[in-house]
Amino acid sequence: MIQDIQPSRFDLSYLQLDPAYEDTVLVFEGKKLAVKGLDPLRLPTYRDIHGPVQYLFSIDETHYFLALEKQEQLSYQDIHRLRHQQPKKEQFAAVTAYHLYVWYAKHRYCGVCGKPMVPAHSGRALRCPSCHNRIYPTIMPAIIVGVIHNDSILVTRYAHRTYKGHALIAGFCEIGETPEDTIRREVMEEVGLHVKNIRYYKSQPWGFDLNLLLGFFCELDGNPTITLEQEELAKARFISQDELNDKPDDLSLTNDMMMFFKAHGAHVLDCLDSNCH
Structure with missing residues (x-):
């Protein structure tokens, strides 16, 4: 199944990590994903983008980040094209990143007081600096x-x-x-x-x-x-x-x-x- 990427190891531990140029960055526009190639699936690196990123997770020694701004210079494909792409660990990384991308996009503002949310520094969460509301990824x-x-x-x-x-x-x-x-x-x-x-x-x-x-x-x-x-x-x-x-x-x-x-x-x-x- 899509999550079966062994012997590769998926690590969702939340880290305060700055990207290196060769780290992978997932870039979405709605249900479209930026790709550098489909056969095999190749994703952009931090070298290919501009603007801020959010750390997501790692697979083996590769760190994956989410781009927080639009990237007009990249080529995009519908995310459902990933259903049959290889390598499998990149396919799984992209789909899991999409899940987090949607969560971040839908929770920019606090559902209690309406103020902007910011990343919490203790685990995968968003918090409101005003009313201290805290939310976790929607599953x-x-x-x-x-x-x-x-x-x-x-x-x-x-x-x-x-x-x-x-x-x-x-x-x-x-x-x-x-x-x-x-x-x-x-x-x-x-x-x-x-x-x-x-x-x-x-x-x-x-x-x-x-x-x-x-x-x-x-x-x-x-x-x-x-x-x-x-x-x-x-x-x-x-x-x-x-x-x-x-x-x-x-x-x-x-x-x-x-x-x-x-x-x-x-x-x-x-x-x-x-x-x-």
Whole structure:
């Protein structure tokens, strides 16, 4: 998945660090990222930009910074082009930096008193010098769930998105909900089904949409007749291992879960109980 950059090591420790000329700088304009090349993915360095920067994190010995001013002299690409770029550690760095870029951009002013926010010097936070309000990066938890019925898995297709491949039931955790509660609610809302035997699978940071994705499998409980919520989904159906023709993409939790089902089929829940993954 996108975060699997081993043997490289991601270190999010917050440092008060000045950039060197060869340090990497992430430069965004909305959903566009400045790049020096796409094959392989090459990002600007501090030598290529002007103006102030904010330290973000490191991967191995490379320090990554965020540019705080527009850089008209650079070439930009839509951030979603990163879904298939290599090297993997640069892809992950860019998407994680985008998550932080959006947070910084949306919290320039205090939500309590309206005064400008400044970086806190003790950890990844912003603080208000006037009223002392302190905020931390926004992370939105969401579930992805593979619903199993006999030897089949429930796959969906989104109604209003450009991506038209197979997806799984997904949705945001609401206030007061556990992820398991979210699963029960989202499955009922989107396809009108009850589920049981919920099992945790894996998680994934997904900076494209500021999410922390939590993957689960569960079992259909009762009638398999689908009632489609057409505002969210164009299609939903149960398909077998043999019908699932998706290929590994080494990127998303959804794909990883479908590949896990493709490998284990009706034994998915038993495999999770025995920790065979």
